[in-house]
Structures are given as C-alpha cells and as structure tokens.
Amino acid sequence: MAQINEVIESVGEQVRQLRIAADMSQVDLSERANLGIATVRRLEKGHDVSLSTLVAVLRVLNRLEWFDGLDPIGTGPTPMELLRLRKGLPARPQRVSRKELKARNERHIPQEPLGEREEQSRELR
Secondary structure, eight states, rough: OOOHHHHHHHHHHHHHHHHHHHTOOHHHHHHHHTHHHHHHHHHTTOOOOHHHHHHHHHHTTOOGGGGGGGGGGTOOHHHHHOOOOHHHHHHSOOOOHHHOOOOOHHTTTOOOOOOOOHHHHHHHH
C-alpha cells in the first residue's frame, strides 16, 4: 500500500501533466482556479494542500470525475430513502405549497390525537 506522501506526489504530478496538456501555465491555472501561484506550485510538487484547492484545480482542468469513485452511494437511493421505503413511506417527503397548506387548514383536516401532556397543556390555557 502506498504511503500518503507518495499518493499526494502522484496526484501533484498528474495535475502538472494535465495542466501542460491543456497548454496552461501555472499562472493561468492559479488565476482560473482563484488560487495563489504558490499553492499551485505546492500541489504540483506533491506538497499537502487542502481538498478545496484540489477541487478548484480539477474543476479548471475538467477532471472532477476523479471524485466519482469516492461516492459510496452512487446514483442509488440514499440511506434515508431506503429507510423511508422500508417503512412504506415515499422515498422523499412531498412538499406542500402554502396554498395547499391553507386549503387543508380551511377544510379542518383532523389531526392526530394529542398526547396526555398536550391535553393537560391545553386545559391550563
């Protein structure tokens, strides 16, 4: 298994090669990514940089798909969606417009029975 610094150096070298293939100077890349030139140099030399720096550079180089392999869920349902489906609920809660909410209130849709505390609270009012 590769050491962390070896992986960072490899990423830096790949970024350098992509920049050169795109016919960009380090100055061009730094300006387009809204980063300092020293930050781009550090990245290319294999020094530790922030994740946001790497994302900014890869966006400019049109390589954001590098992160696709990190997505544990992919395009399938999220854990919350799976849980809701198991309970027989819709995968995603349905939004209700203010207009519909007002209409429901006007029709006096019955609410669930109050718990004991809520009843006592109402009685005290």
